[in-house]
Amino acid sequence: MENRSPYIVDAPSVSVIMFKVLLALIPGIALYVYAFGLGVIINIFLASFTVILTESAILAIRKLPIKVFILDGSGLVAAWLLAISIPSIAPWWIIVLGTLLCISFGKHVYGGLGYNLFNPAMLGYAILLISFPLIMSQWQIPNNLIENNIDWLDQIKIIMNSSLLSKETIDAMSSATPLDYIKTQLTLHQPLNIIQQNKIFGFLGGKGLELISLGYLAGGLYLLKEKIISWHLPVAFLSSLFLISLIFYSIAPDTYASPLFHVMSGGSILCAFFIITDPVSGPTTPKGKIYFGIAIGLLVFIIRIFGGYPEGVAFAVLLMNIFVPLIDSLTQPRIFGHK
Amino acid sequence: MIQHYFLIIISTVLVNNIVLVKILGLCPFMGVSKKLETSISMSAATAFVLTIGSMTSWAINHYLLEPNDLIYLRTISFIVVIAGVVQFTEMLMEKNFPLLYQVLGIFLPLITTNCAVLGIPLLNAQSSQTLIESALFGFGGAIGFSIVLILFASLRERLDGAEIPTAFKGTAVALVTASIMSLAFMGFAGLDR
Amino acid sequence: MITALLVMIFLAVLLGLILGYSAIKFKVDGDPMVARIDAILPQTQCGQCGYPGCKPYATAIAKGEADINQCPPGGDTGAKALAELMGVEFKPLNQEHGLQKPKSVALIDESTCIGCTLCIQACPVDAILGAAKQMHTIIASECTGCELCLPPCPVDCITMEPVLENSQSWKWKYPVYNIQNTTGA
Amino acid sequence: MQFKNIFKFHGGVHPNGNKSLSTSLPIGRLPIPKKLVLPLRQHVGRVAKLKVKPGDQVLKGQIIAEADGNVSASIHAPTSGKVLKISEEILPHPSGLPDFCITIEPDFKDTWIEKKPISWKKLDRTELIEALSQSGIVGLGGAVFPTHMKLRINQSQPINTLVINAAECEPFITCDDMLMRERADEIIQGALIAQTILGAKECVVGIENNKIEACEALKKAAQKTAIEIKVVPTVYPSGDAKRLIYLLMGIEVPKEKRSMDLGIQVFNVATVAAIYRYLELGEPSISRVVTITGAVKAPQNYEALFGTPLSELIIAAGGSPNKTKKFIMGGPMMGFDLPSIHVPVTKAMNCVIESSPELFPAPKPVMPCIRCARCADACPVNLQPQELYWFSKSSQLEKAKDYNLFDCIECGCCTYVCPSNIPLVQFYRYAKSEIIAQEKSKEAANTARERNEFRLARIEREKKERAERHAQKALGANEKQADDEKKSTIAAAMERVKQNQQENIKT
Incomplete structure (x- = not known):
């Protein structure tokens, strides 16, 4: 006899949740393609392919149902997030290796869906950044900045085998990100307003990059509307990043970029709506979510400004993932009838 | 001056974390991190030994070894001193916190052989600092060790409920976790400049 | 060379003095562990562990003379709890001492009982009522199921009856999953 | 709709009510069945003491088992007839295990024992409570706690407010709804009696806004009284006593306390109606309104004698078109599968739903928990169900307890919203009963230890005494x-x- 009350349920399945997250990424990706060409699509394709193969193999070894756990979509979400975080002109084996490592060590070592302690995508990104710092800091210049416009065939060539293209073409295609550029130029004692006159800077953040951020913002708002994510995390993260950069900006606008620049450049928006909102590796209590978001905002700023790496999102997220069990146990909400 | 001391703390706690960056003291880090409670007590005991140990070692180095040109005796005399401090801590705990004493078990005397505890005074002596600096160095190292041990224990407690593949159960997944933590701490690189 | 020796001797003497003093100052007597171990043991007092009761076994564990896996009524769960308390590795129940059985209570067949009182003397928890030449009976609620009363009975009138589940002692069972997601491989 | 002076609790869910299925027809009456099976334990507390033996003739309303002590309730013969046997029968209980029952073979004359209405206005409180302890009335909302115990008040905390629970928040169940529509007067009279016995200053009826007709009927009946009818929003589980108190008054009753300790007492509408019938008409608790609904052909509410086999109820409701013959007792949120269609109607049985794959589809495959915390958002107690699940699943019972597992009311909201289809409530039930069992065996171990130590001390003492005697007598x-x-x-x-x-x- 089964006693399975409640007999009725009303919930979206895990797959629906994950595929809505993928859907929400589409506007950002579309703008990415508009600004930088098809490179990102190739990366997403490679990442999806790798993740399905890797997961199938691991699930087969672990004698778990393959179809169910591939269709839950969580692997794809991690793979897509990694694919849009790395430079779109990185060689093909970068994304393949990153996805392989992030899925196996970030997810399946811990038991697969629901058990990972760390955000798989950010784990993959951090491993890649530490192992291949040079490749990971060569970003593509937006299409409309390159004099002789390169076509998508060149992008495929550079991803698949960079020796097929002349060095001049590659150099013409790549540069540092605005955050990286500011960092290196500041060490040369250039004032910020001069630095920001470089062509790679746009209206709010990096040229082209700010557009993508807006796309992610739209997707994030969709997720909020669909109640896939709660408002706590993005609000806490963005406001803490904004406030801390505002404080430094108001003290010394010559050395510290404006708060809006910090919010709109790098992975800030993607982080706010898609990365820290990963339920498995994040805190579950409302208060915990707020502390988590605030801490990541501060860490991102500290690493960007004082640390050795130009972008701090991946490290900040991994660092705060370490704190999650402690945050959860210390921020238990007041239970009905308890003091 | 204050900024200098602050940087020493930042450097020892975060940037050059004794466990995650220097990879010292892995024995208690793996052994006493199964439960949050014990890890808290263990980190308190280690912090105590580390701070006292660094200070006494500094004194011995500064007043006994260096004036007499006996620097080659550093390692052995530090071991003796640390063993003494650990023994003292052990007796203190057995008297005042008998249950804790039982729970920590073999790991308490093993603080003696904890390479972190010997490593910090030795690193300290090499950079020949003042008493305050060496105390801060020891204390910072201890705080770094404690924070990481407690966080690691909280992660491992969470893992108790996870369905980890049999091959990775226990120490294996703990080591993977420790390495990811170490990876995350690399994000602090450059903060001590 | 001489200074080196002197320095080391000086250190050794100094530490010896400090530690000797604190050894006297922080002297500990008594072992608080026995009570804590005893609290985990199931108190059947059956003696299957090889000790004449739960307390003696607890004392033996605390001294390190006995292993943690010698208590069949406590089973693997008990051994696990002991392992956790003692900070040692868990070992499955040592089957030389017996197997874990479902909880039972003794039942005296009152028509066969001759009233010899031997079982009364064997019972470690005084759960048998009766007097010489009179029929005995078991107080079921106090019986620990230790089976120590079985061997002395000259007419073999005592049997062990397993305690059955009724609507009062019924428990909710561990839920059954639809898909297998435990990690076998 | 605006709610005045309503305090919303955290969480809750809004399942489809499905109430109109069984409200189109008035409360029906069942014919007297061929046999009645009355369990001795239909209430919380001690088993009732048997007062009859097989072969005895009994009259309708005669006590056949008497309350044993205070926390217990009497059982009355629901009709006249002969006691057939006293035996173990299968009960409507999730365990499906048998327990002792009295089986009565009705003589179909339905002869009442002499009814003794009680002029309750003349009696004082203690006498009334004494009288009610013979009534067999227990909480008919499902908690089945003996009612006379709830009317006893301690001196230090007088009762200020009497809350009448008319929320009936579970989907499908309409027995209280129909009772209110048809017998609003009895309910209001009963509430007044309870208020007088308790000495409560005010009396509030809490009713969900989806029961418009019942609400109108109550308002009409309560016109000339001081009883306040308060409409609360339809949110499951508003019918849980502590949740209802919060909705109505904004007071949180802690887990370890009863509402009584805060000067509030809660009665279900059916319970106060039963109090009225016992005192004014002299009729003890021998029947109740049961909803039979779901996949049966003609869902309806029936006034059924206790002990009526469920099969009779099914026949009355037009029989079941399904071959599965799966019946759920209670609502779909907290109910359980009945072990057989021959179980009797008991005091706790408010609703029986015939299950069908269309109504209650088979559970979807269970996925791992992704810690999305939707359950925490839905939990009316503000617990962290995902943590409780994590600990229960891996049998870390101490931790589950630390995370306040025992505050859980097993309402099922967490499972209702779980994207991974995890049977969360089952895990909590398992963990709870495991912890209780462990505590029991711990207690038993402590007694055994004491008895063993006592015995060892006695043996030691006897040895010493004997040695002394030996020394004295030297022989x-x-x-x-x-x-x-x-x-x-x-x-x-x-x-x-x-x-x-x-x-x-x-x-």
């Missing part, structure tokens, strides 16, 4: 021998035990 040789003999017998016995064990192992 203890014989006795010592006897003592030794005993010892050797015991030693031999121990030896045999060991041998047996070794043999057992070998075999």
Whole structure:
């Protein structure tokens, strides 16, 4: 006899949740393609392919149902997030290796869906950044900045085998990100307003990059509307990043970029709506979510400004993932009838 | 001056974390991190030994070894001193916190052989600092060790409920976790400049 | 060379003095562990562990003379709890001492009982009522199921009856999953 | 719709009510069945004491089992007839295990024992409570706690407010709804009686806004009284007593306290109606309104005698078109599968739903928890169900307890919203009963330890006394021998035990 009350349920399945997250990424990706060409699509394709193969193999070894756990979509979400975080002109084996490592060590070592302690995508990104710092800091210049416009065939060539293209073409295609550029130029004692006159800077953040951020913002708002994510995390993260950069900006606008620049450049928006909102590796209590978001905002700023790496999102997220069990146990909400 | 001391703390706690960056003291880090409670007590005991140990070692180095040109005796005399401090801590705990004493078990005397505890005074002596600096160095190292041990224990407690593949159960997944933590701490690189 | 020796001797003497003093100052007597171990043991007092009761076994564990896996009524769960308390590795129940059985209570067949009182003397928890030449009976609620009363009975009138589940002692069972997601491989 | 002075609790869910299924027809009456099976335990507390034996003739309303002590309730013959047997029968209980029941064969004359209405206005409180302890009335909302116990009040905390629970928040169940529509007067009269006995200053009826007709009927009946009818929003589980108190008054009753300790007492509408019938009409608790709904052909509410086999109820409701014959007792959120269609109607049985794959589809495959915390958002107690699940699943019971597992009311909201389809409530039930069992065996171990220590002390004392006697009399040789003999017998016995064990192992 089964006693399975409640007999009725009303919930979206895990797959629906994950595929809505993928859907929400589409506007950002579309703008990415508009600004930088098809490179990102190739990366997403490679990442999806790798993740399905890797997961199938691991699930087969672990004698778990393959179809169910591939269709839950969580692997794809991690793979897509990694694919849009790395430079779109990185060689093909970068994304393949990153996805392989992030899925196996970030997810399946811990038991697969629901058990990972760390955000798989950010784990993959951090491993890649530490192992291949040079490749990971060569970003593509937006299409409309390159004099002789390169076509998508060149992008495929550079991803698949960079020796097929002349060095001049590659150099013409790549540069540092605005955050990286500011960092290196500041060490040369250039004032910020001069630095920001470089062509790679746009209206709010990096040229082209700010557009993508807006796309992610739209997707994030969709997720909020669909109640896939709660408002706590993005609000806490963005406001803490904004406030801390505002404080430094108001003290010394010559050395510290404006708060809006910090919010709109790098992975800030993607982080706010898609990365820290990963339920498995994040805190579950409302208060915990707020502390988590605030801490990541501060860490991102500290690493960007004082640390050795130009972008701090991946490290900040991994660092705060370490704190999650402690945050959860210390921020238990007041239970009905308890003091 | 204050900024200098602050940087020493930042450097020892975060940037050059004794466990995650220097990879010292892995024995208690793996052994006493199964439960949050014990890890808290263990980190308190280690912090105590580390701070006292660094200070006494500094004194011995500064007043006994260096004036007499006996620097080659550093390692052995530090071991003796640390063993003494650990023994003292052990007796203190057995008297005042008998249950804790039982729970920590073999790991308490093993603080003696904890390479972190010997490593910090030795690193300290090499950079020949003042008493305050060496105390801060020891204390910072201890705080770094404690924070990481407690966080690691909280992660491992969470893992108790996870369905980890049999091959990775226990120490294996703990080591993977420790390495990811170490990876995350690399994000602090450059903060001590 | 001489200074080196002197320095080391000086250190050794100094530490010896400090530690000797604190050894006297922080002297500990008594072992608080026995009570804590005893609290985990199931108190059947059956003696299957090889000790004449739960307390003696607890004392033996605390001294390190006995292993943690010698208590069949406590089973693997008990051994696990002991392992956790003692900070040692868990070992499955040592089957030389017996197997874990479902909880039972003794039942005296009152028509066969001759009233010899031997079982009364064997019972470690005084759960048998009766007097010489009179029929005995078991107080079921106090019986620990230790089976120590079985061997002395000259007419073999005592049997062990397993305690059955009724609507009062019924428990909710561990839920059954639809898909297998435990990690076998 | 605006709600005045309503305090919303955290969480809750809004399942489809499905109430109109069984409200189109008035409360029906069941014919007297061929046999009635009355369990001795239909209430919380001690089993009722048997007052009849097989072969006895009983009259309708006669006590056949008497309350044993205070926390217990009497059982009355629901109709006149003969006691057939006293035996173990299967009960409507999730365990599906049998318990003792009285089986009555009705004579179909339905002869009442002499009804004794009680002029309750003349009696004082203690006398009334004494009288009610014979009534067999228990909480008919499902908690089945003896009602006379809830009317006892302690001196230090007078009751200020009487809350009448008319929320009936579970989907499908309409027995209270129909009772209110048809017998609003009885309910209001009963509420007034309860208010008088309790000495409560005010009386509030809490009713969900989806029961418009019932609300109108109550308002009409309560026109000339001071009873306030308060409409609360339809959110499951508003019918849980502590949740309802919060909705109505904004007071949180802690887990370890009863509402009584805060000067509030809660009665279900059916319970106060039963109080009214017992005191004014002299009719004890022998029947109740049961909803039979779901996949049956003609869902309806029936006034059923206690002990009526469920099969009779199914026949009355037009029979079941399904072959599965799966019936759920209670609502779809907290109910359980009935072990058989022959179980009797009991005091706790408010609703029976015939299950069908269309109504309650088979559970979807369980996925791992992704810690999305939707359950925490839905939990009316503001617990962290994902953590409780994590600990219950891995049997870390101490931790589950630390995370306040025992505050859980098993309402099922967490499972209702779980994207991974995890049977969360089942895990909590398992963990709770496991913890309770462990505590029980711990207690038993403590008693055993005490008894063993006492015995050892006694043996020691006797030895000493004997030694003293020996010394005094100086002729203890014989006795010592006897003592030794005993010892050797015991030693031999121990030896045999060991041998047996070794043999057992070998075999």
